[in-house]
Amino acid sequence: MPAEIKALLIMYGATIAITSIIVTIYDKIAAKRNPKGRIRERNLLFLGALGGALPMIITMLLIQHKTNKPKFMLGLPPMILLHTALLFFLYLQF
Numbered sequence: 001m002p003a004e005i006k007a008l009l010i011m012y013g014a015t016i017a018i019t020s021i022i023v024t025i026y027d028k029i030a031a032k033r034n035p036k037g038r039i040r041e042r043n044l045l046f047l048g049a050l051g052g053a054l055p056m057i058i059t060m061l062l063i064q065h066k067t068n069k070p071k072f073m074l075g076l077p078p079m080i081l082l083h084t085a086l087l088f089f090l091y092l093q094f
Contacts, residue, residue: 001090001091001094002094005090005094009087009090012051013051016047016050016051016052016055017051017052017054017055018055019047019052020047020048020052020053020055020056020059021055021056021059023039023044023047024044024056024059024060024063024065025059025063026039027039027044027065027066028063028065031065041069041071041072044056044066044072045071045072045075045076048075048076048079049079051083053076053077053079053080053083054076054080054083056076057072057073057076057077057080060072
């Protein structure tokens, strides 16, 4: 894999991971303090679909946020598998 593509994937992965963690923690805090300031579930799932599913589910389990929602506990793992397959495919292509 060319170094430029590898660097871009690492930067993208780090950015989406940090963003997913921050947004998940923010939503947990907002759930307690300011229900009107919550992040919509579809936005959280979209962030997971963009590549933040693994850090998001780990954060949710650690802070016990949305762990009773099947939409997240059943929806994020397939995204993780898809992201893993995509990275493996990219690795084989370059």
